[in-house]
Amino acid sequence: MMKRERSVGRLVLKGTILDGSGREPFTGYVTVEQGRIASVFPEAEAPAEVMSQLDSTDAQVLDFGNAYLTPGLIDIHLHGGAGADVMDGSADSLIQMLRYYLAHGTTSILATTLTASKPDIDRALAAAFSVQQTERIGQVIQGVHLEGPFLSPKWPGAQHPQWICNPQTGWLREWTARFPGFIRILTLAPELEGAEEAIAYALEQNIIAACGHSDATYDQVRTAISWGITHAVHCCNAMRPFHHREPGVVGAVLLHDELSTEINVDGYHLHPAAVELILRLKQDRVCVITDSMRAAGMTDGVYHLAGLEVHVKQGAARFADGTIAGSTIPLVQSVRHLVQKHGKSLPEAVKHATSIPAGIVKLHNKGLLKAGCDADLVVLEQEGLQVKRVMLGGDWFDPETHNFA
Ligand SMILES: [Zn+2]
Known part of the structure; x- marks a missing residue:
């Protein structure tokens, strides 16, 4: 259509x-x-x-x-739902997922990729780009959030370790040439060899450079801020934690206003006190995201995430070793959680899912x-x-x- x-x-x-x-x-x-x-x-x-x-x-x-x-709600970190995943690299999958999220009030997303082989990422980008260009419902896709493969092997989270690699600016050049203006966020671990060059190229292309799945020290994050990173994904999850003698990525994110960040309030990813701490310190520099995967809107069972098996039980998605593997909720549920579980006012909760993410991704008309x-x-x-x-x-x-x- x-x-x-x-x-x-x-x-x-x-x-x-x-x-x-x-x-x-x-x-x-x-x-x-x-x-x-x-x-x-x-x-x-x-x-x-x-x-x-x-x-x-x-x-x-x-x-x-x-x-x-x-x-309309804006989810800048979303991998899949309704049985579909951005990494399926298929227009039908994307449409199925967009219908599910649009029905739940999410009118803008960044289709978020996962660590995979380059041909698989190529295919995912091509499918998302084509759906955005040709389908009415494709207008929900505001672009892509490239999460991986330039991540720390120490903090893979739900990312497939096999395909994690150092930042390749050549790949970014190829993708921006094929899909102009389509990549909106590049998440990488800034301590990796090649990160400075990739961040510089991202800025040149108007792509937000974000820190995530990172083992960077506090000082390395400060250096990366000087290179131009302005965002950090899912605060506290898959990053070097806070220690009083080495404040890590978490310390840098909480302290530095140059960095906006994301919280996942699905009830599994963060302790309520961590949610409160991040909200108090980051205020208008933190948005809610779902990081949801294929099992969102589906029944409990076994699903696949970038080639890895995920067990979903009572809405919690985990690998066999217990590692949390994304969420299974739409963003409106995050808004409800902010109000019902975290004591936020409804206007505040809505702001964290609308104008704040719009500001972070520079969606000026949304x-x-x-x-x-x-x-x-x-x-x-x-x-x-x-x-x-x-x-x-x-x-x-x-x-x-x-x-x-
Ligand atoms: Zn992640």
Whole structure:
């Protein structure tokens, strides 16, 4: 299916607006025109000029009562779901996964690769690029997060150790030539031979250089900051931990404002006190991610992650040795966890899944309900924060049938 024309005409949505900025919710209107948000205003402040337009015959008004209207959720670290994985290198797999996440309110993702052979990574990038270019639902893909293979063999986490290697700037050159502007984050271990050159090339290409799966010392991370790294993936997971005489990657991430970071609040990856510590120290420099894999949205059982066997039991994905291997939840569940398990306010929780990740990845038209932004939004029931409706670029996507209206 080719991309089709975005809906034209003014759509008016009324509900309890959580605009993604962290502001308290308010009853108001969001108007949508040609795939973008045209205006947002509280009920009491509705300008007469806009109100008269609401009465015009071509305006369609939808009242969601006390349900929340939030920006579409943005997951910048996502490997798979609904039985599919980015590393399958198949358009059908990607579409299956995108349908699942879009139905759960995730309207933007970075398709995240895993450590694999170069031909396998080539294939994964080609499939994601083609889906983004040709499919309506491909607009959910904002680009790729290359996680590996330039990682530390000491901290493979769920990455296949066989294919871990030193940074190869030549590969990056090839990928950026084949898929211009498509790689958004390059995660690497900055202590490896060749990292400085790869980071310099990433910056030249407008790619965010991130530290992850790293055994770097505190001083090595500081040096990497001077080379241009600005982000660190899944804080505390698969990185040299904090020690009072060698603060490690964790110490550097927590202390240095130059670095934004990610937390996985699936209930398995981080102790609640670690979540609180990271949120307090990083504030608006930390987003939630899911790091979810193929088993998201599926039943418990045995799955494969980059050629490795993963056992999923009660939603926890682990290798046979007990190592955690990604998550099995959509980002809306992370938002619920932030509220229900970590005591965050709903506006804060939504901000960590919308405007903050948008800022980190420089998605300037996303993450807020604000005039001029893309009309990516979610209608959430107040009760249990269940996803009721999802809009992508001004078009409704039905969470039940997994089709555009
Ligand atoms: Zn990882």
